[in-house]
Amino acid sequence: MRALARWREDFPVCESAACRKRPSPWRVLAGEKPGVHLQGHYYCGPECFQKAAQEIFSQLLPAVTRRQSKRHRIPLGLVLFSMGHISQPDLQGALQAQKDSGAGRIGEHLRQTGVVSEQQIATALAMQWSCPVYPLDSHRRFLDCARLIPIPLLETARMVPVHYLPSSNFLYVAFAESIDYTTLYGVEQMLDCRTEPCVATESSLEQALEELRQQPRPAEVVFDSVTDACEMAATARNYALQLGVTNVRIVCCGEYIWTRLESPAQTNNLLFQIPLR
Numbered sequence: 703m704r705a706l707a708r709w710r711e712d713f714p715v716c717e718s719a720a721c722r723k724r725p726s727p728w729r730v731l732a733g734e735k736p737g738v739h740l741q742g743h744y745y746c747g748p749e750c751f752q753k754a755a756q757e758i759f760s761q762l763l764p765a766v767t768r769r770q771s772k773r774h775r776i777p778l779g780l781v782l783f784s785m786g787h788i789s790q791p792d793l794q795g796a797l798q799a800q801k802d803s804g805a806g807r808i809g810e811h812l813r814q815t816g817v818v819s820e821q822q823i824a825t826a827l828a829m830q831w832s833c834p835v836y837p838l839d840s841h842r843r844f845l846d847c848a849r850l851i852p853i854p855l856l857e858t859a860r861m862v863p864v865h866y867l868p869s870s871n872f873l874y875v876a877f878a879e880s881i882d883y884t885t886l887y888g889v890e891q892m893l894d895c896r897t898e899p900c901v902a903t904e905s906s907l908e909q910a911l912e913e914l915r916q917q918p919r920p921a922e923v924v925f926d927s928v929t930d931a932c933e934m935a936a937t938a939r940n941y942a943l944q945l946g947v948t949n950v951r952i953v954c955c956g957e958y959i960w961t962r963l964e965s966p967a968q969t970n971n972l973l974f975q976i977p978l979r
């Protein structure tokens with residue numbers, strides 16, 4: 703049985719229905735590993751890979767453009783009021799300020815007027831989203847997770863991965879505004895882990911993001927004008943060929959289609975930013 707599994711591993715069948723080729727025994731005996739794995743499926747060469755990638759991009763594109771609105775929650779102002787942190791006039795004043803400025807978050811308006819502290823906002827957010835507060839300013843473990851998620855994804859969702867537990871395969875991710883469950887789902891699919899959201903103060907999250915920007919990271923390339931599945935697949939193919947990639951995974955993550963290319967030497971991330979229709 704073990705010999706059969708080994709044989710299947712060394713001579714996988716191309717998953718493209720029109721191809722079904724196995725790698726040449728001579729190339730395998732010469733120590734080469736031709737072909738590439740895409741979402742765990744084997745493709746024998748650039749043509750079969752590109753076709754399969756195009757199909758995946760076509761399937762993911764509608765999911766990105768149909769970005770889900772945030773789940774309904776009790777408004778943060780009401781949570782702060784019910785916790786006794788603000789009075790009714792404070793709440794009305796902040797709502798009016800938000801209306802007058804036409805932008806901004808209610809917590810930010812309240813904090814600027816000195817009515818509530820950052821810590822109180824974080825506690826209220828944690829109550830709003832039913833998750834714990836993470837003391838990001840006093841814990842440095844987020845630096846161990848620095849390479850897991852590309853910076854543009856962290857900046858867009860305003861989040862930082864703070865702690866990874868290999869024993870249970872849990873990744874704790876801190877947010878400071880609202881919890882972006884669609885992005886978390888993309889992260890779970892890409893990293894094959896389970897995520898657990900938590901809340902951190904705005905300033906500690908910003909500080910952590912700044913430190914992560916200074917860390918050595920895998921290459922991250924953002925494409926903001928490649929929005930067609932065919933062009934995305936051609937781009938992924940070109941990078942895969944150039945970098946000698948062996949494993950590719952493509953997921954929808956917030957407003958991006960995140961493509962991770964792994965070769966024995968390095969990991970590269972391609973981020974296709976998709977405008978909301």
Ligand SMILES: [Zn+2]
Binds near residue numbers: 721723745746747750
């Ligand atoms: Zn093939």
